[in-house]
Structures are given as C-alpha cells and as structure tokens.
Amino acid sequence: DAKTTQPNSMESNEEEPVHLPCNHSTISGTDYIHWYRQLPSQGPEYVIHGLTSNVNNRMASLAIAEDRKSSTLILHRATLRDAAVYYCIPRETGNQFYFGTGTSLTVIP
Amino acid sequence: EAGVAQSPRYKIIEKRQSVAFWCNPISGHATLYWYQQILGQGPKLLIQFQNNGVVDDSQLPKDRFSAERLKGVDSTLKIQPAKLEDSAVYLCASSLAQGAWETQYFGPGTRLLVL
Numbered sequence: 338d339a340k341t342t343q344p345n346s347m348e349s350n351e352e353e354p355v356h357l358p359c360n361h362s363t364i365s366g367t368d369y370i371h372w373y374r375q376l377p378s379q380g381p382e383y384v385i386h387g388l389t390s391n392v393n394n395r396m397a398s399l400a401i402a403e404d405r406k407s408s409t410l411i412l413h414r415a416t417l418r419d420a421a422v423y424y425c426i427p428r429e430t431g432n433q434f435y436f437g438t439g440t441s442l443t444v445i446p
Numbered sequence: 447e448a449g450v451a452q453s454p455r456y457k458i459i460e461k462r463q464s465v466a467f468w469c470n471p472i473s474g475h476a477t478l479y480w481y482q483q484i485l486g487q488g489p490k491l492l493i494q495f496q497n498n499g500v501v502d503d504s505q506l507p508k509d510r511f512s513a514e515r516l517k518g519v520d521s522t523l524k525i526q527p528a529k530l531e532d533s534a535v536y537l538c539a540s541s542l543a544q545g546a547w548e549t550q551y552f553g554p555g556t557r558l559l560v561l
Contacts, residue, residue, distance in 0.1 A: 369546045380450075380537050380552030381489065388547070424488060430546040433502060434479075436488025 341425050346441045349415045357410040357440055359425030364405050368427040371434070372399065372410045376421045381436075384410065384423070420444045448472065450553035452538050458559045464526035467556045471519070471540030477501075478515055479550065480523050481537040489537055495521065496544060528560045 342360040424439040481489035497518040515521040
C-alpha cells in the first residue's frame with residue numbers, strides 16, 4: 338500500500354481557494370488517487386478521484402503531478418460547509434483504503 | 447437514491463457485554479465494508495465482503511468480532527465480549543464493485559461507548 342503524507346491542519350478564508358497537498362511517493366502505477374472528506378459527526382464522503390490526468394467535478398479539482406508522487410485537491414471557493422478532515426488515499430485493485438489521519442481544514446468567516 | 451443505512455446510531459454498553467450493529471447498503475452494491483474509527487484517527491478497515499463472501503478480514507479481531515452478510519445484502523457486525531478499547535465509531539460503506547476506481551459510500555456510523 339502506498340503511504341501518504343498530508344499536513345495535519347490548514348486554514349483558509351471563506352470564499353478563497355484552498356490547495357490541499359498530498360505526498361504519495363511510493364504510489365504504484367495502477368493506484369487510483371482518491372480524496373474523501375469527513376465532516377464532524379458524519380461518515381466520510383467522496384470528493385474526487387483520478388489516475389493520471391487532472392480531474393474536475395462540481396465539488397473540486399484534482400491536480401496530479403506528472404510523476405504521480407504527489408497530488409493537490411483544490412477547492413475553488415471555500416465555504417464554511419467545507420470545514421472537514423480531508424483524506425488522500427491511493428488505492429490499487431485488491432488493496433484496501435488506508436485513510437491515515439488526513440488534513441483538518443478550518444474555514445475562517 | 448437511498449444511502450447506506452446503519453442502526454443503531456448510538457450504543458452504550460458495559461465491558462464484557464455483547465453488541466450488534468446493522469448495515470443496509472445501497473441497492474445493487476456488491477461490495478460492503480465495515481470500518482472502525484477511533485477518536486482522532488482515520489477509519490480502519492475491519493472486513494470487506496463481495497456479495498456474501500469475505501474478501502479481507504485481516505484486521506478483524508476474530509476472537510471477539512464477527513460479521514456476516516447473509517444473502518449478499520444486509521450485514522451485521524457483532525462484538526462479544528466488548529472491551530473498553532472497542533469504544534469507537536463503526537462505519538459501514540458499500541460500492542458497486544471492488545475495482546480501484548470504485549467510489550465507497552459511507553453510512554452515518556454507529557457510535558459505541560464501552561464503560
């Protein structure tokens with residue numbers, strides 16, 4: 338399983354973009370990079386995932402480095418509802434999700 | 447589309463008692479997961495089912511934990527007897543299949559306190 342390194346915590350002002358980094362230098366060529374977030378007292382929820390190319394959806398964008406050893410989750414305009422713990426999870430078929438401790442994002446009004 | 451349902455939402459028991467949690471996955475999802483989340487940590491996989499067969503239970507403490515998924519739909523997770531260190535949130539998740547690209551959908555969790 339690829340191990341990840343994420344900042345323990347980050348802060349952002351409301352309505353500003355947020356870039357959440359993740360290092361996964363031991364990633365394998367077939368690992369998909371998943372991002373989930375967990376709001377207080379809720380189960381984790383899917384944010385976005387990708388393999389090699391950058392990805393966009395209605396929630397966020399995922400920028401994957403060319404060597405795939407790191408990725409960045411981009412929230413284009415942070416809102417108070419985006420305050421959560423964000424998990425970066427490389428996953429290969431047959432392997433389980435390893436959540437780690439994630440990055441706790443605080444959004445300042 | 448209905449999400450993953452779990453019950454109960456909260457449970458308080460004394461150590462050495464037994465407890466059971468129930469999960470109903472999203473309709474049509476073949477893969478079901480049980481996770482344990484201790485306060486301040488990320489979720490840790492306990493067991494993964496594909497239909498009604500076990501795919502991975504390597505981190506399930508089998509001396510006290512058991513799980514089943516009869517008929518490949520609902521699942522129950524049981525702890526017998528409970529220890530203080532079992533206090534945690536127990537999360538159920540489901541996905542269409544097992545591929546690395548598959549999205550997991552999580553239920554709200556059951557918060558267990560062992561006294």
